[in-house]
């Protein structure tokens with residue numbers, strides 16, 4: 001039985017902007033769902049409709065069996081963490097955390113106990129009497145989290161809570177948020193435009209684009225089996241090569257004058273143009289195994305990314321450039337620029353995307 | 369002034385390295401400013417200051433300050449303080465409400481711009497023309513007075529009101545106090561972040577609870593500071609009161625004016641002490657204001 | 670990596686438009702309350718102006734208050750006098766404050782609190798006390814300025830320059846803050862400019878908004894100033910208005926309205942100058 005259900009949600013702003021279109025999602029209790037998408041795709045707007053700050057133009061929000069679409073935000077019992085922390089500057093950390101309980105007229109002893117409990121939970125037991133401006137960004141965001149959790153909301157909403165923090169803290173804090181969420185078992189919606197964050201945290205991801213849901217699925221599904229070209233391109237790094245269908249039924253494709261053969265038929269007419277999508281980490285330098293597909297090209301650029309060395313290989317003709325990720329090995333020479341190379345990949349790794357884009361055809365992957 | 373420019377010009381060589389005596393020269397750039405301020409601000413004030421500690425024979429004394437408690441002078445201070453306090457608090461509250469209404473009250477942006485421009489005008493529109501405008505409007509023959517008498521049968525002057533009174537002066541002062549408040553408090557209202565309201569609603573607070581626990585406490589330093597500034601503004605005003613009452617209301621500024629043009633106190637040095645007492649009150653006012661402004665700034669980051 | 674350009678979205682245009690829900694009426698009460706309060710305030714502010722206008726029209730024949738004003742040479746001579754005093758004030762104030770603010774920001778940052786303190790002193794020392802001090806100081810040797818008309822004019826301008834310190838300095842200083850003078854100066858120096866060129870060709874043009882708005886504010890304040898002009902017995906516009914308000918019936922109403930119009934014009938110019946600029950603009954001085 002689903003706990004939080006959004007049905008047919010649509011939002012049109014007075015100016016005429018349609019921010020969210022036909023949004024349908026149902027979440028289980030305790031589930032951690034991320035909204036992922038580029039800037040302006042409507043993630044925040046959807047979240048704010050769950051919190052009650054925006055009124056949907058159409059559709060309903062049902063929480064634990066009750067329709068809350070028309071409830072004002074202060075009667076919803078939904079906790080929200082803002083991108084900019086939004087801590088009350090006139091209150092101490094403890095007062096910030098206890099605010100939700102105070103306005104609910106809980107007694108002082110209870111508030112004090114709950115505040116202490118939450119301060120321990122977020123790992124700031126000694127900061128109760130600090131003011132927000134005396135704390136770092138990461139600490140402030142933890143307090144904001146505690147404030148949102150203090151009144152035991154039914155749902156926790158986080159709107160890009162880490163985007164104002166620097167990279168190191170972002171990674172440690174996101175693990176902490178997930179741990180706290182698991183511990184409390186609270187149903188959580190997490191908005192982000194950082195795909196790594198979404199992939200590493202979520203039970204399920206909702207990928208959005210221009211107000212539409214592109215795909216809903218587990219991180220594994222989203223990454224490995226993208227349903228639309230947008231998802232394939234947005235989640236993870238993707239090489240997209242131009243190709244032409246030589247023989248649709250046999251799955252034969254021409255990439256810059258070199259022929260490769262996808263496993264299974266290609267759902268596009270022979271002679272039409274398609275895109276071939278390849279994840280960089282699946283490509284390997286060299287000829288690979290006997291069943292692998294191969295492409296030849298010249299090295300355009302070699303980039304050190306630390307553990308990984310990314311080699312950009314320019315293919316002949318207008319086929320494009322492929323990035324190949326290899327692990328850094330201090331004992332191997334880095335290939336020189338402009339040298340001719342071959343890289344290889346398993347046939348089932350190649351996703352054929354319809355250029356017209358109606359429905360992406362995952363030629364091999366779905367066939368297996 | 370030309371001095372300072374040519375001084376700067378003379379230094380047009382590339383920045384000197386350590387060892388050159390450039391340190392002494394840099395101070396020359398601010399000499400004209402300090403010289404001017406000394407001549408036309410510091411010396412005249414010091415003249416009054418020193419004079420306030422002397423008696424008519426030139427001997428040092430604090431008697432002048434003791435004498436400020438005399439009936440005329442103490443009454444002047446009390447009246448000045450009362451009028452300043454009333455118009456500061458009233459102007460403060462009304463100005464805040466107006467500023468809030470145009471910034472966050474859902475009014476069109478054009479109204480907001482209009483009100484701010486007008487506030488700039490009205491807060492500078494003090495003195496003689498303002499006093500006259502009120503005399504022409506609710507003076508004995510002003511059109512409101514006539515209207516009330518003829519149409520509603522209510523003779524306000526018959527029932528004791530007069531624009532030449534303390535109450536009248538307060539009504540007139542509001543004309544520049546209120547818009548000044550609108551201008552001073554606007555940045556603080558702008559600084560109230562939308563997220564604070566949303567976070568409080570999200571935590572379950574009602575509108576009243578938001579104001580009681582968050583918005584008002586955050587605004588309080590700015591509100592107090594602005595009100596104090598309004599107090600100083602009214603306390604130092606002379607022209608409006610003079611033009612309105614012709615010098616018949618006993619304010620500190622009016623009394624100083626009387627002393628300046630005709631030695632109404634009959635004691636030059638008491639006049640100096642009167643002026644210095646005023647400066648002291650203004651000084652405390654400004655100190656309190658800047659302390660509160662710093663507090664407000666800390667929160668508004 | 671190539672991006673194939675034509676991967677489009679699916680059949681979204683087929684999605685039927687759902688009828689819009691009626692928007693929630695939240696915040697509407699607040700808007701109504703705002704309108705009511707605004708109208709009350711506007712009434713309070715408009716009534717004295719309307720009253721003055723009506724009063725000026727009571728003169729018989731109908732527009733004689735206005736024609737009298739136009740035909741009164743002293744109205745125009747005092748107005749011209751006030752403008753001249755205002756312009757002197759502006760020029761001296763700028764000549765004092767611009768180089769000072771520039772130099773303090775660039776070379777003497779430690780002196781900044783002191784300069785700021787001095788420019789804020791006129792808030793603490795009201796005009797009536799200032800003129801009291803000036804007359805007491807300059808009515809005797811070594812500088813008996815009040816004895817002559819020229820001396821009084823000098824004193825008047827200097828007093829107004831002092832009055833202009835708080836907002837003029839703040840306007841110039843915040844103007845300097847927004848343009849990052851250190852970089853500009855160093856860039857000019859690296860291109861071989863001298864201090865004169867830097868100040869007049871580089872810094873000043875960038876301070877245009879700050880300086881112009883400060884100047885018009887000063888003009889508005891000087892033209893309306895009464896206290897200092899009165900005690901120095903200068904034939905300023907405001908003192909003349911005060912003078913005729915005692916012995917003429919209707920003409921003062923017309924003059925008062927014109928005075929309001931002048932303030933309004935100055936503020937209008939400031940608003941115009943400030944449009945689209947990030948410089949903070951000072952719109953009020955001390956009374």
Ligand SMILES: Nc1ncnc2c1ncn2[C@@H]1O[C@H](COP(=O)(O)OP(=O)(O)OP(=O)(O)O)[C@@H](O)[C@H]1O
Pocket residue numbers: 013014015017018019037038039040041042043044045046193
């Ligand atoms: N109050 C508003 N009025 C009008 N349009 C709005 C409003 N709020 C958002 N929009 C528009 O709705 C669209 C979606 O905005 P939204 O804030 O939901 O994006 P987002 O996915 O959260 O983006 P980001 O990652 O940048 O935060 C945008 O085109 C935005 O311009």
Ligand SMILES: [Mg+2]
Pocket residue numbers: 043044045159
């Ligand atoms: Mg957003």
